[in-house]
Amino acid sequence: MNYLSSSLLLPAIVFLPLLAAIIAFIIGRNRLQGLINISFSLTQFLLVVLTTLLFLDEQTDQSERYVIGGWGAPLGIDLIVDGFSILMLALTGLLTLLITLYSASYFSDKYNASEKSLRFWPLWWFLISGLNALFMSADAFNIYVCLEIIGLSAAALVALQGNRAALQAALRYLLVGLLGSLFYLFAIAILYRSHGTLDLMQIAETASHSFPDKVAMILITIGLLLKIALFPLHFWLPPAHANAPTPVSAILSALVVKASLYILIKFWFDVLGEATTFGASQVLGALGGTGIIYGSWCAFRATQLKLLIAYSTVAQLGYIFLLFPLSEYSMGVSSFTGSASQAAVYFIVAHACAKAAMFLAAGNLILAQGNGEIAKLKGIAVREPLNVLVFAIAGISLIGLPPSAGFIAKWLLLTTAFESGQWWWVIVVITGGLLGAMYLFKVLSLAFSTDPAVVESPTAKSTAPVSSVPVSSVMTTVALILALITLALGLNAEFILNISNTVTEVNGI
Amino acid sequence: MFNKLDIEYDGPAVDKSALSLIASVLVVGLLLAVTIKIVLSDKGHNTGLAPLITQNIELSGVTNPITAVLLNFRAYDTLLEIAVLLVVVLAILPTRDHHAPFFKRIEVSKQNLVLLALQRWITPAVVIFAGYLLWAGAHQPGGAFQAGALLAGASVLMFQSDTYQVNYTSFMARVLLVLSLVVFITIGTALIWFEGSLLTYPLAFSGLLILLIETCATVSITLALASLYSSFIASENISVTDHKHRTIK
Numbered sequence: 001m002n003y004l005s006s007s008l009l010l011p012a013i014v015f016l017p018l019l020a021a022i023i024a025f026i027i028g029r030n031r032l033q034g035l036i037n038i039s040f041s042l043t044q045f046l047l048v049v050l051t052t053l054l055f056l057d058e059q060t061d062q063s064e065r066y067v068i069g070g071w072g073a074p075l076g077i078d079l080i081v082d083g084f085s086i087l088m089l090a091l092t093g094l095l096t097l098l099i100t101l102y103s104a105s106y107f108s109d110k111y112n113a114s115e116k117s118l119r120f121w122p123l124w125w126f127l128i129s130g131l132n133a134l135f136m137s138a139d140a141f142n143i144y145v146c147l148e149i150i151g152l153s154a155a156a157l158v159a160l161q162g163n164r165a166a167l168q169a170a171l172r173y174l175l176v177g178l179l180g181s182l183f184y185l186f187a188i189a190i191l192y193r194s195h196g197t198l199d200l201m202q203i204a205e206t207a208s209h210s211f212p213d214k215v216a217m218i219l220i221t222i223g224l225l226l227k228i229a230l231f232p233l234h235f236w237l238p239p240a241h242a243n244a245p246t247p248v249s250a251i252l253s254a255l256v257v258k259a260s261l262y263i264l265i266k267f268w269f270d271v272l273g274e275a276t277t278f279g280a281s282q283v284l285g286a287l288g289g290t291g292i293i294y295g296s297w298c299a300f301r302a303t304q305l306k307l308l309i310a311y312s313t314v315a316q317l318g319y320i321f322l323l324f325p326l327s328e329y330s331m332g333v334s335s336f337t338g339s340a341s342q343a344a345v346y347f348i349v350a351h352a353c354a355k356a357a358m359f360l361a362a363g364n365l366i367l368a369q370g371n372g373e374i375a376k377l378k379g380i381a382v383r384e385p386l387n388v389l390v391f392a393i394a395g396i397s398l399i400g401l402p403p404s405a406g407f408i409a410k411w412l413l414l415t416t417a418f419e420s421g422q423w424w425w426v427i428v429v430i431t432g433g434l435l436g437a438m439y440l441f442k443v444l445s446l447a448f449s450t451d452p453a454v455v456e457s458p459t460a461k462s463t464a465p466v467s468s469v470p471v472s473s474v475m476t477t478v479a480l481i482l483a484l485i486t487l488a489l490g491l492n493a494e495f496i497l498n499i500s501n502t503v504t505e506v507n508g509i
Numbered sequence: 510m511f512n513k514l515d516i517e518y519d520g521p522a523v524d525k526s527a528l529s530l531i532a533s534v535l536v537v538g539l540l541l542a543v544t545i546k547i548v549l550s551d552k553g554h555n556t557g558l559a560p561l562i563t564q565n566i567e568l569s570g571v572t573n574p575i576t577a578v579l580l581n582f583r584a585y586d587t588l589l590e591i592a593v594l595l596v597v598v599l600a601i602l603p604t605r606d607h608h609a610p611f612f613k614r615i616e617v618s619k620q621n622l623v624l625l626a627l628q629r630w631i632t633p634a635v636v637i638f639a640g641y642l643l644w645a646g647a648h649q650p651g652g653a654f655q656a657g658a659l660l661a662g663a664s665v666l667m668f669q670s671d672t673y674q675v676n677y678t679s680f681m682a683r684v685l686l687v688l689s690l691v692v693f694i695t696i697g698t699a700l701i702w703f704e705g706s707l708l709t710y711p712l713a714f715s716g717l718l719i720l721l722i723e724t725c726a727t728v729s730i731t732l733a734l735a736s737l738y739s740s741f742i743a744s745e746n747i748s749v750t751d752h753k754h755r756t757i758k
Contacts, residue, residue, distance in 0.1 A: 068706065145593070148593050
């Protein structure tokens, strides 16, 4: 064995969650279940950290190719990571660790969700391994398989909740996801026909402004927009994300939609960059902008706490789509570098951490309160101060106030918009921020308003709903850690930008 | 005759199902038109990867190009596809009865003679044919998925008489369901140790290893497909009996 390089660890990052899924499925419900899963997530996290460190140490644009089966592209399948994908892997590793900790509590015998744990853990690990496999794949068809794993396991996880609304949402999510996958598969068939290979890099070498490539790009965009839930295609997201069990909502909003977004960015900038046009990027930006306004407005009108957060995801995804018009203008056709890409990458990380923290905190508040009505949250800050604090910190990041990751992300976005002279996006971003403040402060002001009848009277306990249960400290702590990470990212912006843009770093030296 | 307007329509002004039908027909039509235009306008990369596969087929351990692609050149995809199958099974599997036995035989008093004869005559033949398909996959069309589908068909035939019941959540069933994935992963990672890279079969053993993986895959695929059928029938039966109760009353 010669020296260890980051690419050698890539298969392990896919296979470890698969192994965890198999073991979780075989052992079934067990007293050690939580412990086993936590140790798997810890190992997984350490492995991802090691890979990231090795990758940073190599100081390259992208890692060496890991050649599966010794065939090499185009005959076989290769694995490869670049700065963006290693960042997504690291983010997945971190969120997997934290949400697994949370789930071990959420699905323990203390709460009535425990009988679902038999199905939850295997599906959870399949989802994680699908995400990891997606972020390192260098093959167009392999990406399709990964999208299938992610889509099917995510829909099954939503259905886990078991009530009528969740089942309906899950079925719709499944069908929309399959439709999106089919669009993608059709595009891959066209690409294979005109390029004779499925390897992304080899397709990129021969990509041109030709008709088949353009059609493929359009189909990929439509298919993935369905999965990402950009504005007119967002209809399935709020019910699916709102009705899922809390840890599932967190991972769906934080990572699963981002996985499709990652593929879209990869195709739009790297693989089929030649086939994209300025007009198309403006259309994507306009849809994103409408999504910001519409999503924020729906979030403001929502009466259920989790539905509000789900609509906020629709709005936040809109911001990331401003990447498409802004980067095209500043950097030519096919490059994912420069300030717009930095803003987008930062937005993805900031939103993932903040939204996961917010969903977990909301789940805790709902557990404590007994139901998800926003109106019933009055005065909850007295009973659950930490969870309301987490909600507030995550909210600050989503609105984009300093000092938080969301602030840096929005700052980067605004400066890019000014630099490129496309001032109209500035208006959209600022309006979105104000609307965001409206719907989040609506919740917070309710939570902090003290209702003397409930809080101060000694009979407060009896008026509390029967179904409420004390929230375990682990669940609160995990949400708090995520919120603190959001804050830390706001104070330490260079860190993320360095990982995702090692290229510019090397060139700069 | 037109003095009296006798056309009356009580439905909504815009029929939603008709609208969605029109929309989907339009989308399909557009996709079809685009496909035809692409096929006509552009010659494309006519050969694709076929020549490369023919060149390397001798190194793959099998002679059937499809099996070579599925189990050797792109074995990683197949491994993940098997995981997809397991996800589907997980999604529909019932969660109760972990401790009931894997296989149960119930004596049914009323036997259907024709069904019994069918089961006695056809099932063994199907099982043998599935075994042949699995074996033949190395050099002609066939393989794990086809053999698994046939075996699942045979088990559907066996389920018709309510004599046999399989508990898919028993320990044994769970082991058999994950068997193919476990074997695939074990072989794949063990080869990192021996050959230096994931799923790199050594030339001398590649045919054997592929057959081993395919055999395990056949078992898992059979059980997975049979479980899909059983859970579908189970939910159907529940609704049918509900219906009967209501109608009798």
